[in-house]
Amino acid sequence: MSYNIQIFRIETKEREQKLDLDDFFETDENLVPFTDQQFKDLKERLLQYGYNLTSETDQELHFNHDDEDYGMVLLTSNGVYFNTGWNRNSIFETRMVASEFTDSGEFAKYDPQNDGWEEV
Numbered sequence: 001m002s003y004n005i006q007i008f009r010i011e012t013k014e015r016e017q018k019l020d021l022d023d024f025f026e027t028d029e030n031l032v033p034f035t036d037q038q039f040k041d042l043k044e045r046l047l048q049y050g051y052n053l054t055s056e057t058d059q060e061l062h063f064n065h066d067d068e069d070y071g072m073v074l075l076t077s078n079g080v081y082f083n084t085g086w087n088r089n090s091i092f093e094t095r096m097v098a099s100e101f102t103d104s105g106e107f108a109k110y111d112p113q114n115d116g117w118e119e120v
Contacts, residue, residue: 003091005098006110007080013108031078069093
């Protein structure tokens with residue numbers, strides 16, 4: 001079992017709340033893509049947090065962290081997907097890191113295990 005948290009553009013949050021669809025996240029067209037600059041900044045920020053780029057394709061970047069409490073991350077054109085183990089330390093660290101990604105106001109954190117969108 002794993003714990004998952006996602007980061008999306010704030011416009012995706014607004015769209016999801018407006019549409020209120022049960023399967024909103026299952027349709028890529030619902031997700032507002034990152035700008036090229038946002039994508040580059042997110043990649044750089046993950047590297048600054050100690051995540052290591054482990055594989056790269058045209059559409060996604062995979063990261064791991066030497067400290068297993070930080071789990072794995074998938075960066076795509078429209079979301080950052082954190083995945084970690086189901087233990088207290090891992091959940092705490094992943095939730096904290098993901099929350100820090102929202103500090104600019106450009107992004108919103110979605111935590112399906114914790115009632116959805118994080119409200120600041």
